[in-house]
Amino acid sequence: MELKEQLKNLSERIKSLKDSVNTEEATKHSFIMPFISTLGYDIFNPNVVIPEFTADISKKKNEKVDYAIMHDDDPLILIEAKCHTENLNHHATQLERYFTVTESKFAILTNGIEYKIFTDLEKPNRMDEVPFFSFNLLELKDRDIKEISKFKSENFNIENIVKSAGNKKYISGIKSIFKEEVKNPSDDFARFFASKLSDKVLRQNVIDEFKGYSKIAFSEIVSDMAQEKINSLKSKLSVEISSDDEKEVEDTPDDGIVTTEEELQGFFIVKSILAENINLDRIHARDTKSYFGVLLDNNNRKWICRLLFNTKQKYLSIHIEDKKEEKIALDKIEDIYNYKEQLQKVIQRLDS
Structure with a gap:
């Protein structure tokens, strides 16, 4: 069975079960372990997937991360799991500590539905604050599946993933910033356009004025791009x-x-x-x-x-x-x- 079909089956499983899954342990068994298995790792082989992997942190002993996927007896991927109802933005710090004291190259923070994948692009052996790849199993895109396939056991190549991780991290970051600026233009963003288009002194009232202009302009750009796409399809497909x-x-x-x-x-x-x-x-x-x-x-x-x-x-x-x-x-x-x-x-x- 192809990865795309496997992920779709898992997505349907999550949709049907998520209202009945109410704890972190249930999320692990029903959602996360099947995902690890989908990537081709034997979840029942302790030489491949170690649950409750010990990652001692300075004076704290016996600190455990939920899963470690092993390679040549060393942890390659650390996985910190939360209940599917949890907001992942509140839990990255804990995973960062685990990442620093192990030889792992990748760290995954997940609630079984959302996945955030980190590495150490900025400083060696220090987990980046921003994931280089994020996806939602209930809203998968074809490009997500293509990236997920790189983490399959038979495809795994650290150099290739790290090489593309930098590009993905910054592209994702730009998209995130752009989306936020479209919805709620910041002072700096409005100031940039005001300085290009107006001779007015850039007091707060002028910046607020250009925030309004920016929001309208972006709304029209999105609408125009959609219309251009429609026209392009019409010209190509008649x-x-x-x-x-x-x-x-x-x-x-x-x-x-x-x-x-x-x-x-x-x-x-x-x-x-x-x-x-x-x-x-x-x-x-x-x-x-x-x-x-x-x-x-x-x-x-x-x-x-x-x-x-x-x-x-x-x-x-x-x-x-x-x-x-x-x-x-x-x-x-x-x-x-x-x-x-x-x-x-x-x-x-x-x-x-």
Whole structure:
């Protein structure tokens, strides 16, 4: 079984069990140990995976980290586990202490759902404050799976991982800072633009003024980029309807079905959302008199969503389960972006 399928199965397992898992020990056994096993490490072999690994810290003796994955009799990866309800931001310090007194090269902080992976890029044998790779098993992207595969036992290469870790750490950091600045521009950020665009004395009232401008500007940039992506897809793919559907149209030219510009725009928005999770050539369109359908693998049973744009009030209908759907009123077509998580969950379920 491929890693992608294994991780999807584990993700589904976590979804089904997490409401019943209420302790750290239960999280370890139900979520974390299966993940270690998925990476190809024998969790029942104490020469490979040591639970409650002793990591003495200065005067504190018998300090234990939850798991150590061994290599040539030395700990290679330390894993500190918390209950899945815990916020990981409160626990990195403890793992940092363990990392310093062992020969380990990587440290993982996890609650069984979120994983934060650290190394020592800044100072040798000192765990970095910021993880170089983080992921959420319930919201996996293809690029996450590609990075996780580097930690499989048969693929593990310390030099290759460390080489790419620096790039990933700083790229992730920039993305995090950028997202925060888009939502809440800082004084320094607003001051930069004010100094470039205005001759006003940069008092706080001017900085606050440019915070507002920055927030609006970024909102418009995101909207423009989304529209550009839609236009690019349209130019490359033209009308993305399966060849079978095209044949139907040719054979029945008077069927009364008219594919509108708004339906195509909605379709390309859905495709841009799902591009993170699946190859675009697996996403198909099927227009009917009642709705414009979006399908996985051109399979009617695997419909993802339906665009009901034939009335004054537009709706997005999302496939929840067999014979069950969620119908959502849209003020404008771009509101489809607000339902990214729900659409991606449909793909995960249909492709599992």
